[in-house]
Amino acid sequence: MVSSFAILLLTTHPSELMSDLTRRGLPAQFAYVIISTLQILPQMQAKAQTIIAAQRSRGLDTESTFIKRVSSVVPLVGPLVFGSLVEVEERAIAIEARGFTSQKQKTSLHEISDRTIDKILRWIFTLFVIFSITLNIWLS
Amino acid sequence: MAFVNIKNLNYQYPLTKTPALRDINLQINQGEFISIIGANGAGKSTLCYALAGFVPHFFKGEFSGTIEVAGVESNKSTLEEWVLNVGLAFQNPFNQISGAKYSVFEEIAFGLENIGVPREQMKSRVEEAMQLTGISHLADRSPYSLSGGQQQRLALTSILVMQPKLLVLDEPTSQMDPIGTREVFGVIHKLTQNGMTVVMVEHKVEWIANFATRVVALKDGSVLLEGKPNEVLTSDALMESGFGVSRYTSTAREAKKQGLWKKEKLPVTLSEAAEGFNSK
Ligand SMILES: Nc1ncnc2c1ncn2[C@@H]1O[C@H](COP(=O)(O)OP(=O)(O)OP(=O)(O)O)[C@@H](O)[C@H]1O
Ligand SMILES: [Mg+2]
Numbered sequence A: 001m002v003s004s005f006a007i008l009l010l011t012t013h014p015s016e017l018m019s020d021l022t023r024r025g026l027p028a029q030f031a032y033v034i035i036s037t038l039q040i041l042p043q044m045q046a047k048a049q050t051i052i053a054a055q056r057s058r059g060l061d062t063e064s065t066f067i068k069r070v071s072s073v074v075p076l077v078g079p080l081v082f083g084s085l086v087e088v089e090e091r092a093i094a095i096e097a098r099g100f101t102s103q104k105q106k107t108s109l110h111e112i113s114d115r116t117i118d119k120i121l122r123w124i125f126t127l128f129v130i131f132s133i134t135l136n137i138w139l140s
Numbered sequence B: 001m002a003f004v005n006i007k008n009l010n011y012q013y014p015l016t017k018t019p020a021l022r023d024i025n026l027q028i029n030q031g032e033f034i035s036i037i038g039a040n041g042a043g044k045s046t047l048c049y050a051l052a053g054f055v056p057h058f059f060k061g062e063f064s065g066t067i068e069v070a071g072v073e074s075n076k077s078t079l080e081e082w083v084l085n086v087g088l089a090f091q092n093p094f095n096q097i098s099g100a101k102y103s104v105f106e107e108i109a110f111g112l113e114n115i116g117v118p119r120e121q122m123k124s125r126v127e128e129a130m131q132l133t134g135i136s137h138l139a140d141r142s143p144y145s146l147s148g149g150q151q152q153r154l155a156l157t158s159i160l161v162m163q164p165k166l167l168v169l170d171e172p173t174s175q176m177d178p179i180g181t182r183e184v185f186g187v188i189h190k191l192t193q194n195g196m197t198v199v200m201v202e203h204k205v206e207w208i209a210n211f212a213t214r215v216v217a218l219k220d221g222s223v224l225l226e227g228k229p230n231e232v233l234t235s236d237a238l239m240e241s242g243f244g245v246s247r248y249t250s251t252a253r254e255a256k257k258q259g260l261w262k263k264e265k266l267p268v269t270l271s272e273a274a275e276g277f278n279s280k
Helices: A002-011 A014-023 A028-056 A066-096 A116-139 B044-051 B079-085 B104-114 B119-133 B148-160 B178-193 B205-211 B229-233 B236-240 B247-257 B270-278
Strands: B004-012 B021-028 B033-038 B062-069 B086-089 B166-170 B197-201 B214-219 B222-227
Touching: A014 A028, A028 A066, B004 B044, B021 B044, B021 B222, B033 B044, B033 B205, B044 B062, B044 B086, B044 B166, B044 B197, B079 B086, B086 B148, B104 B119, B104 B148, B119 B148, B119 B178, B148 B166, B148 B178, B178 B197, B178 B205, B205 B229, B214 B229, B222 B229, B222 B236, B236 B247, B247 B270
Parallel strands: B033 B197, B033 B214, B086 B166, B166 B197
Antiparallel strands: B004 B021, B004 B062, B214 B222
16 A cells, blocks of 8 residues: 555656546645645655754764653754744635635646546556455455 | 725734734835834744634634735635635745655645646646746755745745635745855745735845835834835834844934934945945
8 A cells, every 4th residue: 555655656657647636626724735745745854953953063962872862852842843934824814815716627737638548547446456455355 | 095905903812912923014016025023932834824814724823903905805805715715825834844745746736636737737837836936947846855044935836726816925034045045045036026915024124125116114013104114124113112123224214323324224235335434
């Protein structure tokens, strides 16, 4: 499951995935949360690293015993969470300023091709999934 | 009738005890470049949010008075409609990137997708906007791989592509290095020359002195001063309000007391100061 999700993300252009999902009826807000999380998480990780480095240079212990390491996470949480809350508000304003909540029918920059071969493959894979699940239940 | 008309504007954030904006009256003509200055907490950002419709549509609280842009009142409009007329960009370029797009081109198109612009028009509008801000060469780059100045120009482009009638900028250069600042000011200068009306919160007084048509100084939520850049930036009232005036202004003010500055008008920029000290 996890690996198939990874394959999906590696082989599909995320923006295309998002446009296609919204075209199929997934609310735009939903699709946005998924895609932006994928992109913003690495940025947040990088920020956490910066905060760790900054705290460590002020003598914070992040490498010895478990208890010490856990307690050393505490000073990390403040800047990261409060920073993120402010960022979330700003980002909400920024995307709203660009019509994100517009009631109009959205359009897409990318044309998503859904050829006959795609449709056939989708059916084959669906059948394959059903088959393997049945097989699994039957064997156990 | 002025293009932007703010009348008796008062606003207080929810759960706060003092108003963030008090009885603001301001008229702005089409094509003006207004610079807003003031100390921390003076209400500059709040005024930007009010112009861009986020006060009172996003930030609730107590709101009274009216804001009109091109004859339409923000109170009587929805935020969704309002953002099409008034574009807003702010300090941190990173937070203005949608996070949903993987290239600069897609990022700029995001707003157009949201408001349902047909695909064929989208491409030409994005290209036109990129040309205006000089980032065409970055079209295929990831928004996250850009420098601060480039990211801020991307944020500006993403707003400009929506074709707003009024551009509101809240300290867009405060996190920029000198190169980034010059890039961003270059774009804004070009926009005003094309007739765009701009309201910009900015602390870099030398830039303001060179570019703004008018300066509005806020203090504790009210308009303290309003006038030509040099008049406002060199006024005694501004200095007394604790706002960090240009060092050339304060130097010349001292020099004047000792008879070393002969001119009536005090300088804001280095070149004005040099010229003044050189003249006999
Ligand atoms: N979201 C908010 N909720 C409650 N109060 C707020 C909020 N944002 C700002 N304020 C308050 O409103 C007042 C004006 O703030 P504002 O951010 O407009 O000032 P500013 O002039 O932009 O300051 P700065 O130079 O720090 O950016 C301040 O007293 C501030 O504490
Ligand atoms: Mg502010």
